[in-house]
Every structure is written in structure tokens, then in C-alpha cells.
Amino acid sequence: MNRILPLLALASVALGPAALAQEEAATSPWSASEHAKLRLIAGPTTASGKQRVGVEIVMSPGYKTYWRSPGQFGVPPSFDWTGSTNIGGLDVRWPVPERFQDSAGYSIGYVGEVVIPISVQPVDPSRPVMVVLKLDYAVCEKICIPAQGEASLWLEPGVTTVTSARLESFEARVPLPAKPGPHKEKAAIVDAGLDDTVVDPGLKLVLQPPPEGRIEDIFVEGPGMWSFGKSRLTPQPDGTVLAQIRIDERPKSAAGPIPLIFTIRGTPKPVETRLELDIPAGKP
Known part of the structure; x- marks a missing residue:
């Protein structure tokens, strides 16, 4: 048994870079703006062949961003997927928001962080998918600040993507x-x-x-x-x-x-x- 343990340790070291590469392949680099940053994260393909992607936004403490319908005041995010390849359709699936009060009244959105799940339908499921996003959004504390982010994610067909607990957590918050x-x-x-x-x-x-x-x-x-x-x-x-x-x-x-x-x-x-x-x- 003592001889097996070192072999297992060597196997873990050998598999480590591959596992790390797989983990890195499931996320894009962060795109930072003032008081917020965003990136794309991916999950396993659905049974129907759609790619699961999430737009993750993390904000400074006390900051918030808006839902698709921002309430009395606010700016909803604006998605630009220009530059994406092998995409036949995109379905933005919004997690349930919360209502908060700002200086002028009630608005609707997310405080601190959010992952917005996206279902991507490839034109050809046998070919890679390139997801390219430009996002205009706003982050607010006492006043609102315009924010922009750019991210891209290359998804190979037939490759098992690392399951993202972050993406799954917010997918569970999408209304039924x-x-x-x-x-x-x-x-x-x-x-x-x-x-x-x-x-x-x-x-x-x-x-x-x-x-x-x-x-x-x-x-x-x-x-x-x-x-x-x-x-x-x-x-x-x-x-x-x-x-x-x-x-x-x-x-x-x-x-x-x-x-x-x-x-x-x-x-x-x-x-x-x-x-x-x-x-x-x-x-x-």
C-alpha cells in the first residue's frame, strides 16, 4: 500500500494541469469596470444540445445592477452578441430579482452579484461555438455609473465542460x-x-x-x-x-x-x- 500512495500522488500531479486547463476553459477572463467586473462562465451542454453559459457580474459592496425591467428608475442591461459564431439562437433567462429603494424611488435588480444564465443553440452542434459579448449596464450605490464589459468564450463540441456551481445556483433562481x-x-x-x-x-x-x-x-x-x-x-x-x-x-x-x-x-x-x-x- 505504501508503494501505491506515491503513484497516486504522481497521477494527481500529472492530471492537475489538464484539470486546471478544463477549469480555465469554462470561464473567460474578467472584464473590469468601475465598481464592477464581468465574465462568461459555462456549464455542461443540455440534453437537447444547447450550450449553457452565464454572464457573471460581481460588484463592489453596496452596489447593485438592474433587471430587464428596472422599475421606476434604472437602466436595464443591453446585450450585444455581434462577433459570435455558430449561434442560431440565444435565450436570456433572468433570475428572479429583488426590489430595492434608491434616492428617487423603487427599482428592481440584483445587489452585489448575479449570474444571468444564457441558453445558446448552435447552428451546427458538431462545430465549436464562439460566444462574444459586449454588455452595457449600470451599477448604482447612491448614484448610477455606466459600466461596460467585453468577454468571449470558445466552446468545443463533445467536450465535457466543468460543472459550474455558480451558474447552477442562479439557474435555480430562474422563475418557473x-x-x-x-x-x-x-x-x-x-x-x-x-x-x-x-x-x-x-x-x-x-x-x-x-x-x-x-x-x-x-x-x-x-x-x-x-x-x-x-x-x-x-x-x-x-x-x-x-x-x-x-x-x-x-x-x-x-x-x-x-x-x-x-x-x-x-x-x-x-x-x-x-x-x-x-x-x-x-x-x-
Whole structure:
């Protein structure tokens, strides 16, 4: 046995550089900006052949960046994939954000760090994929600072990429799709309409928390220049939660069935529901 141990140690040393190279191949170098830096990280290919990539952003303590819908104030990230090769499609999968208060009001995004998962569909799965990203975003403490980052990642077909715990952690925070109506294991929107109990126009939703879970917040998105206020959540005697949400801004003359996206933040899993609400034209 004593002779085997040195051989195992030598084998570990011999495999070390290869393992390190594999680990390095799964990440791009950091691209630093003021109070933030970003890089690309990769995970194993999915069963359907899509490449799993993440945009990792790490900020200075106390800084935050914004979600795709930044709330009352803020700037959503702008992705530029020009220069990428062998890519037939990209799906940006946003982790559930949180609401925070800044100097002017409420905004929506991420504090400290985030990994935004990306699903990449190769045109030809037998050929390498080159992911090239230029990202314009903002990081904010008391004031917002524009930030830019550039990163690239070369992904060989058929090569087992090192599993990234960081990427998997944020993939688990991507909201699950949920149709309107009751669900046994997920939070749900069981009723939705206009709130006729307030002077300002708004939405009124009845939410069903999941078993052994809770609802913490709900974010609303509409097409174009729709903007919604902070949700007011009121638990009801029957176990549901009443959500009242003010419409802060809307496109001129927008009326009729309006497609909206509702993202529910809570435990054990966030959910995303898409539905249309019949909203009459606003006051001139």
C-alpha cells in the first residue's frame, strides 16, 4: 500500500494541469469596470444540445445592477452578441430579482452579484461555438455609473465542460412558468383584473401561495412604456394573498387586451405567469 500512495500522488500531479486547463476553459477572463467586473462562465451542454453559459457580474459592496425591467428608475442591461459564431439562437433567462429603494424611488435588480444564465443553440452542434459579448449596464450605490464589459468564450463540441456551481445556483433562481389558475406545488395567480377600489388605475390580483411556501413580491411588465408601482400584499383569511399594484405609466391610447408578464418572488420557487388583461383607455 505504501508503494501505491506515491503513484497516486504522481497521477494527481500529472492530471492537475489538464484539470486546471478544463477549469480555465469554462470561464473567460474578467472584464473590469468601475465598481464592477464581468465574465462568461459555462456549464455542461443540455440534453437537447444547447450550450449553457452565464454572464457573471460581481460588484463592489453596496452596489447593485438592474433587471430587464428596472422599475421606476434604472437602466436595464443591453446585450450585444455581434462577433459570435455558430449561434442560431440565444435565450436570456433572468433570475428572479429583488426590489430595492434608491434616492428617487423603487427599482428592481440584483445587489452585489448575479449570474444571468444564457441558453445558446448552435447552428451546427458538431462545430465549436464562439460566444462574444459586449454588455452595457449600470451599477448604482447612491448614484448610477455606466459600466461596460467585453468577454468571449470558445466552446468545443463533445467536450465535457466543468460543472459550474455558480451558474447552477442562479439557474435555480430562474422563475418557473405557471399558467393562471391554482397549482398544487407552485405559487399561482388565481384571479386578476382591475382594482376598482382606488382612485388611480391599478391591478388587483388574488395569489395562492404554495404549500410550505410564501409570496414575497410580484413584478409586472407590459409591452412598451408600461410602468407599475410597488405591489401591496395583504394576506386573506382563506390563505390567499391580495396584491394591489398601481399603474404608474402607460402608452398613450393603450387599451383592450394587454399582454402582461407577472413574476412572483417567493419560496420555494419563483414563478412567471403570462396573461392578457382587458384594460380600458386611460384618462386624456
